[in-house]
Amino acid sequence: MAECIFHTEDITKVYRTGEVEVHALRGVNIELFANEFTVLLGASGSGKSTLLNILGGLDSATSGRAWFKKLELTAMRDRELTRYRRDHVGFVFQFYNLVPSLTARENVSLVTEVAKNPMPPEEALERVGLDHRMDHFPAEMSGGEQQRVAIARAIAKRPEVLLCDEPTGALDSKTGVQVLEALEKINDDLGTTTVVITHNAGIQKMAHRVLFFADGTIADVVVNDTRIEPRDIEW
């Protein structure tokens, strides 16, 4: 059995916007393992992004506990969470979230400059197949390219986990496949534990493990014995 990277105990999360209370998570218990490629699948509003944010130290839980290896995330203060994000986690967002005023290389540098043992920005970009676009600004790149820059930025610090929130959500099938290939390659080459949120059910087939979300709870967990290549995914 591989090392357990994340596990949670009865995580709940309640959002209050104005007078409305939204129960995003209603007691979630999961375990995620080292080197695995995990897909979180579910309808919009089922709580998958909320869980990912809590695992990534971007958000706090309302109750329950969550651990990264032996570190209890739910007990950390802001400073420790910053440290945790800086040292262990890479993020990829649906809308890339690149800094528009920085080139591809500089966007990656943004992370390598504060990381402990980063790879050179050039290497990170090479790994996502963008060695020829390093000095372009985000506005000069396609959506798929921008997302791959975001992946390069996320992996450049050699994180133990890579958390991706709908990385292909804004992309068409062709560029979406390129992004997924990049993620798989990172997972294979570097052994980075990868968690991907999607509501594209086709993507589950490339995962080691699939968590099905419904209404703020885990409805099912499926472990795939055989995985398919991204290019074979039906979009």
Next chain:
Amino acid sequence: MRALDKKLVRDIRRLWAQSLAIALVLACGVLAMVMMYGAERSLTGTRDTYYERTRFPDIWSNAARAPKSLVPEIAAIEGVSQVEARITENAVLDIEGLDSPAMGQIISIPASGAPEMSRLILRAGRLPEPGHDREVVIAEAFANAHGFRAGDSFGVTLNGQKREVTITGIVLSPEFIYTIGPGSIFPDDKRFGILWMPEEVLAAAFNLSGAFNSVTLSVTRGTDLEEVKDTLETLLKPYGGSGPYDREAQTSNAFLDGELEQLAVMVQVLPPIFLVITAFLVNMVLGRLIKLEREQIGLLKALGYGRWDISWHYLKLAMGIGAIGVAIGWGTGYWSSMAIARVYGEFFHFPYLVFVQYPAVYALSAVIGLGAAMVGAALAVRKVVMLSPAVAMSPPAPTRFRRGLLDRIIVFFRPGQPTMMILRAIGRWPVRSALTSLGISMSAAMIVAGLFMLDSFDELLDVAFVQVNRQDAMLEFAIPRSEAVLDDVENLPGVMRAEGAFATPARLYHGPRTRTIAIEGRRESNTLARVFDGDSRTEVPPGDGIVLERRLADHLDARVGDVIEVEFLQHDDLRRPVVVTGTVSTFFGLGAYMDQDRLSAMLGQVPQATLANVMIDPAEQDALYEAVKNTPAIAGITLMSQVRSSFDETMAESANISVVIFSFVASLITIGVVYNSARIQLSERARELASLRILGFTKGEVSYILLGELFILVAAAIPLGLWMGYGMAGAMVASFDTDLYSIPLIVTRETYIRAALVVAGASIASALLVRRRIDRMDLVSVMKTRE
């Protein structure tokens, strides 16, 4: 360079229009500070240097005729370091091409060849040779007014004897930085000039051989001026001494001080207000700008940047913008402080300028400017940095609009949806709306505070030249005459009516307070020069007491009904109690008025006149001038129309400089505020407005929603700003009170309208700039960014 720093540089470049607008607002505040302090410092420094180098005296006194043997006694007074006795007299000047006679004050040059005190600075030519009775040097201002050069000549009537003199040189004197003729209130270099001639020539002409009628003293540092003046007064009393006075009462210095003091008041009041206002605006605008960076801040946090890293990043952005503003302010401030000092320097005829800058002002303005920018940034960043990254990166939750009282009122009127949006936005962010409005009002207030002075001067002119002084001209007698002389005056060609006026130097005492002034004797029947209160616009007859100028009454702390002691300086030991029967605001001088008959009775003499106020028939003006030139008993003539026009010119030169500058800076600030507000509003609501466009709203309708809000805020700001401006004007008027003049608080409707128009114009210009951006809004890309 670190990636984050590259982002910083590129962010400033991306936001250049707005960065610059913010920087310029700040620059205006810094500019006003550096400029005004620099100019004030430079002028004060120049005056001090000038006075020191030319040995400007500390004490002056005139006498009728004092023997020169008195000089060693004066020099022996404790604390006196230098004494110079001299002769100074008035003279009528006959200058070719001048339609009215000019007056001159003529001063002796000692036999040693040049005055030791109030040293002359030779600008051209040479000083007269001792003993040459037809050589003269003249003051530069007078020379310039007539285009005189060394070698030119003109006519001088000395004690009734007319002679032609030749100009050997042109000089500057520290005693006549301001050259003001008798009865005049402002310089008129064409009709009043200062001349210097060898002492023996004047002594012969005025029968003053071996004697002097004017003395100047310097004292060592730390000497009690009052004691020296008292001793000097005692020494000169037997010789017709008119009472020693110090620098405070020396006309030229008093005017110069008044002018510098006025500048100092403006410096102390306006620039700090400007700077504080701009700091406040920069703080507000920068804060809102940074709030727009919410998502990026969330991203940086997600990437593992700590709070301090992120805060520091935005502080650097703020400092960058602040530094640009401060640098622009410093540069333009330094340059314009020199330019203003130069203009004033020319106005004062300083021989040179000593530029002095105030390092502390530079430092202070930078600290305030950068501080405001950084505090604005820090407050805004702090709020966002406190959010968890997940929250920061998602757009802020829809604002909670509630059905409050305001909303019910709005709904009651059933405006269209766009108007509803405008009104609800204002109601939803009342503090933000109020602050924006307040910022705009402040700029309106600054414009009023700059422009009102012109109104006040108009009022002052009206009181001085229409209400108080209605005479066409003043004829000054060489010595006081009995009032019978007025019949002779009325017989002069062109004189339609003549009224006498009498003035005698006196010292007023009230408790521990004392003041030396001239008391004027007036008759209630006089209509050409009245004792008139400019505030209530009524005549105040002295009755059997004395009427004091309001500021004089303040100095003496005397109220109507109080009894003050009056010591008549030209009459031995004559000291009488007099009741204060009224006060008047005349805006000029520190006058005191008594009934002519009562004053004469008190002095034990028949009513006398020191000058005659006359009405003139314009058709016979030339004949009158000719007659005055040829009448030795008349020392000079002052035309009120010329006094008034020279006053106008002077105002145009000095006060207008400041008025124009302040109005300009205030207008710039207005544009900065309005433009920044509109721009930020546009950024904050870009998505909302783009959505409306996609829903089919026209560009005009969308602009209406954005700019309508701004216009409502401007409309609310203007009346408030005008009201605040009146308050600022009041504060400035209160601090302008000097011995020489005060300023009435008058703000005309035109000024209010002008200020309102500047603000409205700035708003419209900014709106047009923003409107252009709305028109160019790329709908697709706006909607593409994440929700």
